[in-house]
Amino acid sequence: MIPHGVQVFVALEPIDMRWSFDRLSGIALDRVGYDARGGALFLFCGKRRTAMKVLFFDGTGMCIFYKRLDKGQVRLPINHDPAAKHVEISDAELESLLDGIELDRVSLPPIH
Secondary structure (H helix, E strand, O other), X not given: OOOOOOOEEEEOOOEOOOOOHHHHHHHHHHHHOOOHHHOOEEEEEEOOOOEEEEEEEOOOOXXXXXXXXXXXXXXXXXXXXXXXXXXXXXXXXXXXHHOOOOHHHOOOOOOO
């Protein structure tokens, strides 16, 4: 489902999960520095980290994929830079996040 080799950015600061297309597009530009229509995927989590939204442009319009975990929390990747507002992950790491797998416990292939 996730295109191979696509750039994936994870916003490290929580968002209001009621936000939709326009607000998330603005957050992608402000916090990540990329236009949401540029082909990358942008992952956002709420304060409780029980749900996540992935914003992406499919070529004809903006799309949001929303996932709420039945149990547990989304385990965001660790970034050692305290000033960082986002981190880039691979498409395989995104699939693991969407499956509820903790990224620091899995050996994943490198980003191509």
